[in-house]
Amino acid sequence: MKRHLWIALSAILFFTPTAQAKLKVVTTTPDLRVLASEIGGDFIEVESIAKGTQDYHYIEAKPSYMLKINKADLVISVGLDLEVGWLPSILQGARNPKVNPGSQGYLEAGSLVRRLEVPTGNITRADGDVHPAGNPHYSLDPIAMGSVAVGIADRLAEMDPRHGAYYREKGQSIQVRFTKKSAAWLERLKKSKITQIITYHKTFSYFFERFQIANPAILEPKPGIPPTAAHVLEVIGLMKTHKISLVLVENYFDATIGKRIQDEVPGARIASVPVAVEGASEVKNLDDLYEKLVSVIEGKNP
Amino acid sequence: MHSHRVTFILASFSLFFSTAVFAQTGTNVGAPAAPSKPLNPDMSINFLGVARMYSGFALQEAEMQFIADVDPYFRANALFAVSKNATTGEYGIAPEEIFFETISIPSLTVKAGKFKAALTRHNLLHSHAFPFISAPIVNTELLGDEGLNNAGISAAALVPLPWFSEFTLQGFTNSSTPFNSGNSGDWIGVAQFRNLWDLNDDLTLEFNLSGAQGKNAYAGKTNIVASDLIFKWRPAVGGKYQALIWQSEFLSGTMRGKPSDDSVDGWASWLQYQFAQRWWAQTRYDMTGISAATRANQKKRLSFLVGFFPSEFSGFRLEYGRTEQVATTDHALALQFNISIGAHPAHAY
Ligand SMILES: [Zn+2]
Numbered sequence: 199m200k201r202h203l204w205i206a207l208s209a210i211l212f213f214t215p216t217a218q219a220k221l222k223v224v225t226t227t228p229d230l231r232v233l234a235s236e237i238g239g240d241f242i243e244v245e246s247i248a249k250g251t252q253d254y255h256y257i258e259a260k261p262s263y264m265l266k267i268n269k270a271d272l273v274i275s276v277g278l279d280l281e282v283g284w285l286p287s288i289l290q291g292a293r294n295p296k297v298n299p300g301s302q303g304y305l306e307a308g309s310l311v312r313r314l315e316v317p318t319g320n321i322t323r324a325d326g327d328v329h330p331a332g333n334p335h336y337s338l339d340p341i342a343m344g345s346v347a348v349g350i351a352d353r354l355a356e357m358d359p360r361h362g363a364y365y366r367e368k369g370q371s372i373q374v375r376f377t378k379k380s381a382a383w384l385e386r387l388k389k390s391k392i393t394q395i396i397t398y399h400k401t402f403s404y405f406f407e408r409f410q411i412a413n414p415a416i417l418e419p420k421p422g423i424p425p426t427a428a429h430v431l432e433v434i435g436l437m438k439t440h441k442i443s444l445v446l447v448e449n450y451f452d453a454t455i456g457k458r459i460q461d462e463v464p465g466a467r468i469a470s471v472p473v474a475v476e477g478a479s480e481v482k483n484l485d486d487l488y489e490k491l492v493s494v495i496e497g498k499n500p
Numbered sequence: 501m502h503s504h505r506v507t508f509i510l511a512s513f514s515l516f517f518s519t520a521v522f523a524q525t526g527t528n529v530g531a532p533a534a535p536s537k538p539l540n541p542d543m544s545i546n547f548l549g550v551a552r553m554y555s556g557f558a559l560q561e562a563e564m565q566f567i568a569d570v571d572p573y574f575r576a577n578a579l580f581a582v583s584k585n586a587t588t589g590e591y592g593i594a595p596e597e598i599f600f601e602t603i604s605i606p607s608l609t610v611k612a613g614k615f616k617a618a619l620t621r622h623n624l625l626h627s628h629a630f631p632f633i634s635a636p637i638v639n640t641e642l643l644g645d646e647g648l649n650n651a652g653i654s655a656a657a658l659v660p661l662p663w664f665s666e667f668t669l670q671g672f673t674n675s676s677t678p679f680n681s682g683n684s685g686d687w688i689g690v691a692q693f694r695n696l697w698d699l700n701d702d703l704t705l706e707f708n709l710s711g712a713q714g715k716n717a718y719a720g721k722t723n724i725v726a727s728d729l730i731f732k733w734r735p736a737v738g739g740k741y742q743a744l745i746w747q748s749e750f751l752s753g754t755m756r757g758k759p760s761d762d763s764v765d766g767w768a769s770w771l772q773y774q775f776a777q778r779w780w781a782q783t784r785y786d787m788t789g790i791s792a793a794t795r796a797n798q799k800k801r802l803s804f805l806v807g808f809f810p811s812e813f814s815g816f817r818l819e820y821g822r823t824e825q826v827a828t829t830d831h832a833l834a835l836q837f838n839i840s841i842g843a844h845p846a847h848a849y
Contacts, residue, residue, distance in 0.1 A: 261664035
């Protein structure tokens with residue numbers, strides 16, 4: 199019995215993945231996928247684990263994702279604990295030491311951005327499923343994603359120096375493009391006269407900070423806890439007193455809550471919006487996503 | 501030995517609580533995302549309480565888990581269970597799973613220590629993750645209340661196929677039912693072949709075959725074969741609010757030797773339907789004695805369960821079970837709570 203076990207063990211040791219010419223990149227989200235894809239062009243292959251229609255806080259650790267990461271040269275995560283419930287299990291099952299956190303093959307994009315809403319002092323889950331490392335929803339800030347693009351380009355250049363100049367140029371050009379477009383988006387949003395928006399979850403903190411919009415309340419009474427009747431009443435009261443006329447519901451949440459608010463607050467606009475690339479069929483990349491959000495707030499794209 | 505264990509736990513407790521303040525204000529770009537994460541292990545505590553009709557309320561079990569990378573080569577996992585000894589009625593603490601495993605070998609995980617055997621998916625679950633309050637009858641009758649969970653070594657390799665395919669070989673000390681050869685040199689060998697296919701973005705199919713073999717107390721061998729068939733559906737659009745799991749398992753063991761061959765076999769099949777963000781409705785049929793010569797050796801049970809989960813960290817489940825054996829029918833009603841504190845759980849699929 200013992201001898202058989204050892205023979206089988208040593209046989210298994212020789213199953214190693216074959217070397218690939220193109221860098222294989224796996225991102226946790228489609229938002230990071232489109233960035234990596236634009237930067238890497240034909241020199242990389244890139245896939246995403248989550249889909250844009252899913253709530254990134256709760257993705258299942260499917261073994262098929264382990265298989266993708268098993269063959270990857272680079273894993274790019276959002277970080278800031280967004281994927282804490284599922285990425286560790288996937289990485290563990292993937293059995294790929296190249297992409298273990300801390301190695302060159304693992305990039306936490308959250309380390310490249312200025313973080314918002316980092317809790318200070320004691321944190322407790324009595325406040326809901328708080329994000330201890332800060333709000334992880336920076337993908338809705340074009341400027342933050344410009345920094346992420348530059349960081350991804352740097353990492354690809356380190357791993358594949360032969361095409362380093364190409365990656366860096368692409369990363370820079372994304373950053374320049376998002377900076378320019380952000381100025382135009384800010385102008386349009388200022389003209390829209392919308393200064394306060396209610397959302398379902400704290401998904402828009404970075405977007406609102408960038409475009410100078412306030413987020414006086416969210417529909418979740420606490421992060422991760424579904425809206426209660428009492429809390430929704432409070433929000434309705436707030437909307438009436440502060441003349442808030444727009445509610446954005448991230449489209450992976452149940453939007454029927456909006457109906458109730460619409461009935462109670464005359465003239466209020468409730469929009470179910472994609473908050474990720476491929477969150478709606480027409481949102482093919484980050485530019486489409488930001489454009490979509492800006493035009494929904496303007497009221498042009500109900 | 502026992503006091504050493506307790507000292508270790510107390511030391512870990514004080515270490516954890518002394519560094520549990522996350523005072524962190526810096527948001528500088530380029531800083532690691534979680535710079536002040538202490539080097540002590542991720543710690544979590546889970547406990548289960550159950551109120552049963554006729555037998556009253558009991559703290560079913562508490563588990564303390566510590567997980568950390570050891571160094572660039574290994575990860576370690578230590579899980580202690582506090583539960584009531586069935587004979588003495590006193591609470592005791594015992595190592596439930598304590599092992600280290602490799603994180604540095606491509607496509608292979610080798611682990612050593614004490615851990616649960618890969619013999620049906622259900623055998624790998626801790627009691628707080630059981631789909632129903634109790635394990636399928638056949639798992640308990642064949643493998644005992646704790647399942648097959650001994651000291652041993654394990655190697656699990658990804659098989660290079662287009663779908664997720666994993667082959668696992670494990671060797672355990674021969675110290676639990678239905679083996680118990682009484683000879684410390686004997687081993688229990690376990691093998692598992694696990695396969696999963698994404699039928700589409702919403703639906704996954706899993707099929708596993710596993711087996712175990714080892715000497716038993718009758719100077720013969722015990723052979724076990726097992727299989728799982730699992731469908732999991734969670735739509736990519738709207739998956740926050742609905743999901744469906746249909747899981748079935750078959751388990752059969754034969755003890756050869758004196759006085760005569762003895763066998764235990766059975767199956768279980770259950771449906772778990774998530775019908776709202778925090779609600780599940782479930783039903784299970786399980787039985788033992790498929791090949792039993794007389795109905796006297798058969799046991800059949802039908803269960804219904806409703807679960808409400810206020811958050812990822814708390815849950816309440818109400819279960820009704822009807823068990824039939826020979827001419828008697830038992831009805832059981834139980835309410836269970838399930839509480840977790842500490843590190844965020846990493847959910848297995
Ligand atoms: Zn969040």
